[in-house]
Amino acid sequence: MAIIEMKNLWKEYGDQVVLERLNATVNEGEFITIVGASGCGKTTFLKLLLGTEQATRGELLLDGHPLPAEPDESRGIVFQRYSVLSHLTALENVMLGGELHGNRWLGITFGKQRKQLRKAALEMLDSVGLGQAADKYPHELSGGMQQRLALAQALIKRPRILLLDEPFGALDPGIRADMHKLVLSLWKEQNLTVFMITHDITEGFYLGTRLWVFDKPRLDAQAPGAYGAKVTYDLPVGDCENGTLKRINQTVGRTSRVLNDTL
Amino acid sequence: MKKLINRRPGKPASWALGLLPFLLLIVAYMLASDARLTENPNDKLLPALDSFVQAIDRMAFEPSKRSGEYLLWEDTLASLQRLGIGVAISALIAVVVGIGNGTIPLIRSTFSPLVTGLSLVPPMAILPVLFIIFGLGELAKVMLIIIGITPFMIRDLQQRAMEIPAEQIIKMQTLGANTWQIITRLVWPQLMPRLISAVRLSLGPAWLFLIAAEAIAATEGLGYRIFLVRRYLSMDVILPYVVWITLLAFAIDFLLSRYSQWRYPWFHQKSH
Ligand SMILES: Nc1ncnc2c1ncn2[C@@H]1O[C@H](COP(=O)(O)OP(=O)(O)OP(=O)(O)O)[C@@H](O)[C@H]1O
Ligand SMILES: [Mg+2]
Numbered sequence: 001m002a003i004i005e006m007k008n009l010w011k012e013y014g015d016q017v018v019l020e021r022l023n024a025t026v027n028e029g030e031f032i033t034i035v036g037a038s039g040c041g042k043t044t045f046l047k048l049l050l051g052t053e054q055a056t057r058g059e060l061l062l063d064g065h066p067l068p069a070e071p072d073e074s075r076g077i078v079f080q081r082y083s084v085l086s087h088l089t090a091l092e093n094v095m096l097g098g099e100l101h102g103n104r105w106l107g108i109t110f111g112k113q114r115k116q117l118r119k120a121a122l123e124m125l126d127s128v129g130l131g132q133a134a135d136k137y138p139h140e141l142s143g144g145m146q147q148r149l150a151l152a153q154a155l156i157k158r159p160r161i162l163l164l165d166e167p168f169g170a171l172d173p174g175i176r177a178d179m180h181k182l183v184l185s186l187w188k189e190q191n192l193t194v195f196m197i198t199h200d201i202t203e204g205f206y207l208g209t210r211l212w213v214f215d216k217p218r219l220d221a222q223a224p225g226a227y228g229a230k231v232t233y234d235l236p237v238g239d240c241e242n243g244t245l246k247r248i249n250q251t252v253g254r255t256s257r258v259l260n261d262t263l
Numbered sequence: 264m265k266k267l268i269n270r271r272p273g274k275p276a277s278w279a280l281g282l283l284p285f286l287l288l289i290v291a292y293m294l295a296s297d298a299r300l301t302e303n304p305n306d307k308l309l310p311a312l313d314s315f316v317q318a319i320d321r322m323a324f325e326p327s328k329r330s331g332e333y334l335l336w337e338d339t340l341a342s343l344q345r346l347g348i349g350v351a352i353s354a355l356i357a358v359v360v361g362i363g364n365g366t367i368p369l370i371r372s373t374f375s376p377l378v379t380g381l382s383l384v385p386p387m388a389i390l391p392v393l394f395i396i397f398g399l400g401e402l403a404k405v406m407l408i409i410i411g412i413t414p415f416m417i418r419d420l421q422q423r424a425m426e427i428p429a430e431q432i433i434k435m436q437t438l439g440a441n442t443w444q445i446i447t448r449l450v451w452p453q454l455m456p457r458l459i460s461a462v463r464l465s466l467g468p469a470w471l472f473l474i475a476a477e478a479i480a481a482t483e484g485l486g487y488r489i490f491l492v493r494r495y496l497s498m499d500v501i502l503p504y505v506v507w508i509t510l511l512a513f514a515i516d517f518l519l520s521r522y523s524q525w526r527y528p529w530f531h532q533k534s535h
Binding site: 050052070071072073075076077079081082083084085086087096097099100101104105106107108137138139140153154157159 | 428429430431433434435436437438439440441443444447448449452453527528529530532
């Protein structure tokens with residue numbers, strides 16, 4: 001079943017073309033990892049899926065209908081930063097989704113319902129390794145811990161689509177591996193559809209079922225905004241023949257140098 | 264020897280240094296007062312310290328001959344009541360309008376220009392209007408405080424509400440929150456410590472408006488008393504009243520600040 005379809009999708013800011021001619025169909029349960037040069041439009045693409053930015057041309061469909069133009073609970077997100085609510089403890093952050101669902105008026109739950117939410121939230125915190133930090137506020141957690149908390153907060157809500165914007169960038173390799181395991185197990189268990197941006201192409205190959213490379217095939221060093229980024233590689237993961245990785249790394253590196261020298 | 268910029272006093276030294284200017288002021292006052300009193304024992308401008316003690320004793324601990332009330336406490340109660348009611352109503356209006364303006368663009372477009380316009384009206388200029396409309400009773404005095412500080416507080420809270428990171432508002436929506444829940448679970452709690460700091464900032468103007476209103480029309484109150492005894496050049500009453508008002512203002516500010524730090528650690532520790 002196609003959950004997301006893109007038909008000739010463009011995103012422009014004024015004169016600057018960020019994304020152009022995106023065409024793809026994504027089935028439910030796919031795990032798509034996205035790599036690309038810094039500044040080429042990966043976050044912008046997630047914003048289109050989230051609904052906080054609208055495409056300037058083309059169609060973006062969710063289940064065959066135009067994607068809602070505002071965020072809702074069908075799509076969860078973990079941002080690069082600021083992803084958790086600063087005035088709630090870790091536990092309260094993870095309970096929040098359930099509370100909002102349980103009480104449509106105030107978003108606060110009581111009694112037995114609250115106890116159940118609390119138990120589930122504590123289990124989730126344990127599984128991201130934050131069991132000891134349940135009563136801490138985000139400012140008392142390290143950057144990596146905050147990202148794990150954000151992940152727990154998003155996953156416990158069981159969204160159909162999970163959007164991850166470089167969620168593991170700040171984690172050390174050990175915890176990173178744990179997080180990979182966690183994301184993979186929840187992905188399988190909940191039949192999530194995941195879009196995950198990463199700068200680490202090996203992580204992209206290891207985690208996903210499908211790897212997208214965003215790149216600018218036409219690139220004018222004098223005017224990098226004249227042409228947008230497209231999906232230049234759409235690889236089923238497993239196709240790990242040696243040359244591909246190297247070739248991707250080279251072209252992405254070239255684009256990155258042009259974008260980030262001239263900007 | 265460390266550079267001056269890196270030398271910090273220890274705790275006792277810091278207290279001593281802080282008290283020093285106060286002591287110097289008191290000593291300077293006593294010298295000046297002595298000098299004037301030796302020249303003219305009836306001088307009223309700089310009374311000696313024991314006249315203050317007598318005045319305080321008379322105002323605070325002896326019933327007034329005319330009304331049988333303890334004047335200082337009666338004045339304090341009356342003034343604090345006006346101040347409390349005025350500031351509380353202002354805070355309530357400011358939170359409601361500030362949240363509306365700050366979070367909901369349709370409301371902001373409607374009311375934000377009005378609030379900006381109102382905040383530019385000099386409150387003292389409409390004091391006569393208030394007395395005409397509300398009479399000389401309590402209402403006019405409380406209204407002056409409200410009119411004086413509410414527009415500023417609204418603008419402050421609106422700004423603070425708009426500073427809540429967009430990521431958090433989006434996050435709430437992806438967790439299934441509707442607009443009302445975004446307000447009750449995100450905007451309201453995050454604005455509470457900011458409301459307290461807005462209140463702390465507006466207490467200065469609030470005292471100003473209170474004393475101005477009491478000076479013009481009242482039958483009791485700290486501002487009323489000061490302006491009443493001014494006619495008799497009673498510096499021995501005026502100065503203790505001023506010090507007392509300052510102490511009250513300090514105590515309120517101190518309590519609010521402590522409460523905020525205790526209740527909203529996430530707010531205060533983050534900004535360090
Ligand atoms: N609101 C906006 N208005 C104008 N230009 C924007 C806006 N948002 C993003 N851009 C531009 O779009 C381009 C892509 O930005 P985006 O954040 O999507 O990059 P990215 O691929 O996520 O980069 P990184 O890997 O560094 O996070 C940038 O050149 C940026 O300047
Ligand atoms: Mg980005």
